[in-house]
Amino acid sequence: MAMTQRVFSGVQPTGNLHLGNYLGAIVKFVELQNIHDCIYCVVDLHAITVWQDPAELTRNIREVTAAFLACGIDPRKHIVFNQSQVAEHAELAWVFNCVARLGWLNRMTQFKEKAGKDRENASVGLYAYPSLMAADILVYRATHVPVGEDQKQHLELTRDIAQKFNNDFGDSIRAHGFGEAFFPLPEPLITGPATRVMSLRDGSKKMSKSDASDYSRINLTDDADTIAQKFRKAKTDPEPLPGEEKGLETRPEADNLVGIYAALEGTTKATVLGQFGGSQFSVFKAALVDLSVAKLGPIGAEMKRLTADPAYVDAVLADGSARARVLAGQTMDAVKDIVGLVRS
Numbered sequence: 001m002a003m004t005q006r007v008f009s010g011v012q013p014t015g016n017l018h019l020g021n022y023l024g025a026i027v028k029f030v031e032l033q034n035i036h037d038c039i040y041c042v043v044d045l046h047a048i049t050v051w052q053d054p055a056e057l058t059r060n061i062r063e064v065t066a067a068f069l070a071c072g073i074d075p076r077k078h079i080v081f082n083q084s085q086v087a088e089h090a091e092l093a094w095v096f097n098c099v100a101r102l103g104w105l106n107r108m109t110q111f112k113e114k115a116g117k118d119r120e121n122a123s124v125g126l127y128a129y130p131s132l133m134a135a136d137i138l139v140y141r142a143t144h145v146p147v148g149e150d151q152k153q154h155l156e157l158t159r160d161i162a163q164k165f166n167n168d169f170g171d172s173i174r175a176h177g178f179g180e181a182f183f184p185l186p187e188p189l190i191t192g193p194a195t196r197v198m199s200l201r202d203g204s205k206k207m208s209k210s211d212a213s214d215y216s217r218i219n220l221t222d223d224a225d226t227i228a229q230k231f232r233k234a235k236t237d238p239e240p241l242p243g244e245e246k247g248l249e250t251r252p253e254a255d256n257l258v259g260i261y262a263a264l265e266g267t268t269k270a271t272v273l274g275q276f277g278g279s280q281f282s283v284f285k286a287a288l289v290d291l292s293v294a295k296l297g298p299i300g301a302e303m304k305r306l307t308a309d310p311a312y313v314d315a316v317l318a319d320g321s322a323r324a325r326v327l328a329g330q331t332m333d334a335v336k337d338i339v340g341l342v343r344s
């Protein structure tokens with residue numbers, strides 16, 4: 001079977017989609033549509049690895065879908081769906097649970113961070129999350145995965161699982177006519193000036209949906225006044241902006257704001273510093289607010305319009321899920337044959 005180039009990525013419906021999700025992931029999803037077949041997933045099964053209020057979860061699934069559409073993903077040319085409507089994700093994840101090694105999962109820093117000190121009390125699902133993520137990608141035999149920097153380790157694990165599956169079942173893969181390898185080793189796409197957007201309150205912490213302070217992030221649904229207020233209050237230092245990138249090395253908050261500006265403008269940090277080097281933060285922040293409001297305002301408005309029409313959003317998910325199921329079903333049939341599971 002030839003490995004066609006295919007993009008897959010997902011976003012969790014855990015509320016408060018923010019500038020980090022947008023610049024680290026969704027902007028790239030939109031760009032990649034022009035050159036690849038893309039599959040974009042609302043990963044609701046990942047969301048429930050931590051308890052979610054059911055009514056809020058339903059709302060959040062529709063909100064992430066609305067964000068995909070509002071940002072410019074075309075659900076007719078590509079596939080937009082929610083994970084729980086395609087049972088093959090969970091099915092392949094089980095096979096991968098039997099391929100992945102405990103030692104590999106024990107090294108995952110995201111589990112350590114999310115489980116914190118109360119590890120014994122974390123869900124089994126949270127621990128096995130990377131196995132499900134590998135299944136999300138590989139059930140479509142995707143070759144490219146646009147993600148933020150925080151997902152790099154999970155992508156490496158996905159490659160390890162694919163490689164081990166290909167090795168463990170090598171003879172069977174060849175015997176069934178799939179060539180030397182069944183799964184591709186997917187490439188992470190982690191590019192641009194904002195692969196890790198940091199909290200506006202603390203330049204050492206990533207911007208996150210679950211941060212208790214709403215002032216730590218810019219939400220895609222924030223209005224112009226809120227965006228202005230949050231950037232005005234964003235932590236900085238007393239020095240003016242440097243003229244060159246090297247000058248940002250020991251200034252995480254300045255580095256973060258310059259990276260956000262560059263990513264929103266579609267340029268580099270060096271170009272932004274060429275324009276604002278020597279300026280006080282008051283001047284730079286005012287420009288950053290204007291740029292953010294210009295870029296995010298229309299997205300927030302479109303998200304509001306779409307979430308007011310849940311029937312339309314659900315229809316997009318139903319259509320995408322039906323198309324995803326066909327592709328995932330083909331992979332799962334092949335996996336069952338390769339592993340030796342009888343199917344009728």
Ligand code: AQP
Pocket residue numbers: 010011012013014020021022023024025146147148149150151194195196197198206207208209210211
């Ligand atoms: N701060 C960030 N900077 C750049 N990219 C980011 N991503 C997340 N935060 C940043 C990228 O957004 C995509 C979707 O992320 P997710 O919702 O699936 O999961 P997450 O990484 O757990 O997101 P959060 O906001 O940090 O949620 P919580 O607070 O629940 O942990 C991914 O590609 C991710 O890299």
